[in-house]
């Protein structure tokens with residue numbers, strides 16, 4: 001499989017280099033050349049396939065000869081042992097992507113990336129040190145994605161006292177190859193420590209450092225799986241298919257475009273954002289104007305300069321006239337989001353997380369103007385219990401905690417206190 005940089009300056013690379021490097025040096029993003037249609041035989045066999053069988057077929061199709069079929073099977077079967085069911089709420093269907101270990105859709109990307117990196121490093125003698133700064137969710141998905149992957153040590157830096165108890169437990173109780181550093185500072189301090197480490201020549205001479213950046217192509221490829229899985233579950237596949245995607249960095253939406261390029265018959269893609277509405281604005285006006293993000297109750301989508309926008313532009317050759325017909329954008333504020341969580345809970349007895357509520361609102365808005373029979377699917381990106389502080393007061397009830405999370409909450413937190421001074425962090429890295 002060949003990948004190119006969206007800036008077209010850095011040379012083409014194979015999958016291994018794209019995954020281990022993460023970013024091309026010209027500051028573009030890696031994109032696969034081979035996003036061909038899946039063969040008709042795939043769609044004929046789909047109704048009989050399990051999630052893993054389907055994911056294996058799609059991966060073989062995308063990756064080509066870079067990885068042996070038997071290794072692809074090992075990677076997929078160890079990455080996925082959870083479902084992505086559709087819940088039918090009448091006019092709108094919810095695709096639940098939060099059944100993995102950290103209760104958010106990022107498990108799909110992080111678990112595949114962890115195993116793929118492990119596979120590419122299996123013959124290397126060096127231990128690779130993955131450094132991640134997190135304000136909460138990324139840390140848990142990456143920690144679980146790389147847990148027990150041989151040859152990889154993960155260090156997670158998080159700001160002391162600034163992540164929720166649930167989030168902290170998700171990356172401080174694992175042990176094994178995952179180490180959590182509790183930094184006496186802010187999230188920006190954590191990011192600065194990681195960036196300084198990547199730029200430090202002594203550290204780079206003595207250690208192999210890498211990142212598990214969210215724009216790594218290895219996180220996007222597997223996110224295309226669940227669009228096919230949603231389609232498989234539809235009873236009437238001939239109706240128009242709409243996906244509403246709660247978006248921040250637009251990785252999830254880019255993966256939807258990959259699925260479409262591979263032949264999934266999608267009629268309309270709906271880009272749903274909170275007040276950080278840079279992409280809906282672009283779709284309406286043709287002007288892309290990144291700005292500083294504002295805080296909302298759907299905080300995993302608080303992004304002022306969506307990093308995957310360059311990939312979307314590349315897919316559409318920068319042609320706004322075409323994009324605005326394929327993708328429709330909506331944005332909603334916190335009041336509307338909160339109201340939606342209350343309304344859907346009262347009327348349907350179904351509890352949405354704040355991110356999913358933004359997607360739900362966008363789908364409702366779209367269906368007002370497109371009200372014929374359709375398969376209207378909203379991606380549910382996280383379990384509401386992860387955002388209990390927001391959701392519980394709205395419905396006046398406690399949310400029941402799933403067993404897999406209870407087990408984690410019962411384990412002891414293990415983290416190492418760290419100052420926000422780079423020299424102390426560097427010493428620790430060199431001596432560990």
Ligand SMILES: *Cc1c(COP(=O)(O)O)cnc(C)c1O
Nearest residue numbers: 247248249250251252300381382
């Ligand atoms: C990361 C995240 C999003 C945004 O996804 P993108 O791929 O960055 O657009 C939405 N909801 C939740 C819960 C997330 O963790």
